[in-house]
Amino acid sequence: MELAATLLIATRLTPSVSAAIATIVVRGDSSLEVVEHCFCHPRSLGSLQVNDVRYGTWQSATASKSAEQVIVCRTRANELEIHCHGGAAICAMILNDLQQSGCTVLAPTDWPSESLDAIQRQAELDLAKAPTISVAAILLDQWRGALSRELHCITELLEQGNLFQSVERIKRLIELGTSIGARCRTQRVCFAGPPNVGKSSLLNACAGTTCAIVHHLPGTTRDAVEARLVLDGWPVNFTDTAGIRQTDEPIEREGIAIAQTTIANADLVIFVADATVGMTVELAELLATRTADAIVAWNKSDISTNPPPKLAIPVVATSAIAAPGIDELLQQIAKQLFSSQHQPGEPIPFRDSQVVWLKSILQQLEDRDSEAAVAMLQRGLE
Ligand SMILES: Nc1nc2c(ncn2[C@@H]2O[C@H](COP(=O)(O)OP(=O)(O)OP(=O)(O)O)[C@@H](O)[C@H]2O)c(=O)[nH]1
Ligand SMILES: [Mg+2]
Incomplete structure (x- = not known):
């Protein structure tokens, strides 16, 4: 992505909840120099091969805290991962050090990913907080691309001028988002x-x-x-x-x-x-x-x-x-909230905002503005 090519960027890859280990990624041509600022090891990071790891300490330039043990992994020529203690304070300290050295710290949602589109990234973020297995199963399907593939299909149909089928499939997605996807957020009784x-x-x-x-x-x-509570596998x-x-x-x-x-x-x-x-x-x-x-x-x-x-x-x-x-x-x-069924692997909008977005695309199509609808779909899948 453009951002990745031009900037020195960092983010926390693991969810921002307390955990044993967290992973911070740093990408950019000067990523090695920036990490080296605080990473203490007898050998320079320049000698680290891609896919190799190095165990050392993080000596913060900004916090008075004593050295923190970290593992640095070179994931690409211009990218390093820092594996550190998963507590919020340690991650904040490392990200702050990186920022002070000229790194732009991005929100995980803004991290440019070559392999995942925006919908899949949202699923990845929600997956980390999934309260039950049933919710995780829906999110996993969308992370694997079920909803993205359906949206690509609808885009193609629209580009071929097949308005009727596109409208039907968007309506079906809205229905699935309302009846099934809504369960991904806790139901309120x-x-x-x-x-x-x-x-x-x-x-x-x-x-x-x-x-x-x-x-x-x-x-x-x-x-x-x-x-x-959990009712029939869904959070309530x-x-x-x-x-x-x-x-x-x-x-x-x-x-x-x-x-x-x-x-x-x-x-x-x-x-x-x-x-x-x-x-x-x-x-x-x-x-x-x-x-x-x-x-x-x-x-x-x-x-x-x-x-x-x-x-x-x-x-x-x-x-x-x-x-x-x-x-x-x-x-x-449970009968009233969870009676509709879905198939494993089915495309399901899992956030309320996605249903709202699909409704505006439907509105564009009802207004006979296919071009605007295609543009909205493409932007949403970037
Ligand atoms: N026998 C019997 N008594 C009940 C039952 N449900 C509640 N009670 C009693 O009814 C009284 C009121 O119960 P609460 O649960 O406090 O009622 P509430 O609707 O929450 O009351 P407010 O908070 O004042 O609106 C208590 O003395 C309960 O023990 C029930 O199913 N059977
Ligand atoms: Mg009461």
Whole structure:
């Protein structure tokens, strides 16, 4: 790439999380001289052959820290890798030393790679933080080029003037990104409803641990309390919210405002009803204003003979105290969030921003501007 040819550049190749080892890469005609500034070894780096490694110490020019043990590997004539301790402070020190010696330190996303395109680089970055195997499997397919190949195919179809097929394939990608790719970011499920119905108790029962305070007095929960779980192999964030009711109490009102924002941002809302009280006007109003997917948990069914109501959305009878219904509730959540299937190796947009980008390409095509759509696709694949 142009940048690589003209500049002296460095970046951290390994993800910026604490690890045993980190790898920093330095590329450019004067990479050896710049590294030599701080790398202490009896022999000059000029004598290091490509693919050979040298064990030495890093004597920082900028930090007062004592010498740090590092391994330097010559990966190309004009490129070195520095393998160092994976802690954030050591990496920051080495990158700072390199910067002081004239190196431009790039964000990993900006590192020019000859073999990976922009989509694959994004997959590589996300892969390092994948919370479950199922998420990693989707990202690995895209890192291997599934989505890039499909986008190249669509570009070719457009260049041949095949608008119909291109539009269909972009629509399919948007659908896959929304139904499957969205699982790569943690799904947000929240418990909502009037006070004292058992929202916090249900969060604790689902998480299998005490995350939220439970009390017989209504108005207990104020903050949004979170528990991170894995459901059917996918990461899910459960949030307990304050009970919604009319109140003049200022702190409770704050809690209710937080609850309303949490509900608005959720992928799935579990509206909790107290089975001993039955359907209330307040709960019916909440259900009527819902925007996301929803389930009703007919809670405290262990002490009620009221049968669950028949509603347009699924209703699950639960007891947070005696446990019946919790497994069924979790299964219903998984069914609603994760019912669509995909094939291994399928192209899947895995970031929300990619879906937004595909929607603007679709818009260009609907406006009959194929040239602009091709240009957008090409830029996105650089
Ligand atoms: N018998 C029975 N009691 C329950 C059940 N779920 C909750 N409770 C009781 O109901 C009371 C309120 O429970 P919470 O979980 O604090 O209710 P909440 O909806 O979070 O209440 P707020 O935070 O005030 O909105 C507590 O005394 C719980 O022990 C249940 O399934 N069965
Ligand atoms: Mg509560």
